[in-house]
Amino acid sequence: MLNTKQIKSGIFGAIFAVLGALLRLFAYDIVWPxxxxxxxxxxxxxxxxxxxxxxxxxxxxxxxxxxxxxVVVINCLWTQPSTGxx
Numbered sequence: 001m002l003n004t005k006q007i008k009s010g011i012f013g014a015i016f017a018v019l020g021a022l023l024r025l026f027a028y029d030i031v032w033p034x035x036x037x038x039x040x041x042x043x044x045x046x047x048x049x050x051x052x053x054x055x056x057x058x059x060x061x062x063x064x065x066x067x068x069x070x071v072v073v074i075n076c077l078w079t080q081p082s083t084g085x086x
Contacts, residue, residue, distance in 0.1 A: 006072050013068025020061025027054035 002010070023030075031050040042048050 002072075002076055006076060010069055010072040013065045013072065015065065016061050017065030017069065020058045020063070020065055022058070023061060024055050024058030027051045027058060030054060 028051055031054060032047050
């Protein structure tokens with residue numbers, strides 16, 4: 001059974017994972033202006049650089065959150081429930 005510390009850690013990890021996934025998914029919408037009329041190469045704009053940075057931050061948050069959740073699950077599986085019988 002999970003204790004309160006494991007539950008809080010699992011929720012913390014899940015929140016980071018969801019925020020990272022959303023940041024990665026919506027990086028384009030966050031950075032690029034709605035009325036985009038640039039005719040040059042897209043990678044030469046400051047918006048493309050910011051979009052790539054947001055995507056990288058989002059994937060880092062996602063990996064961190066999933067790692068925290070994985071540690072909580074492994075910790076839960078390895079710990080034996082104490083029955084009080086010794």
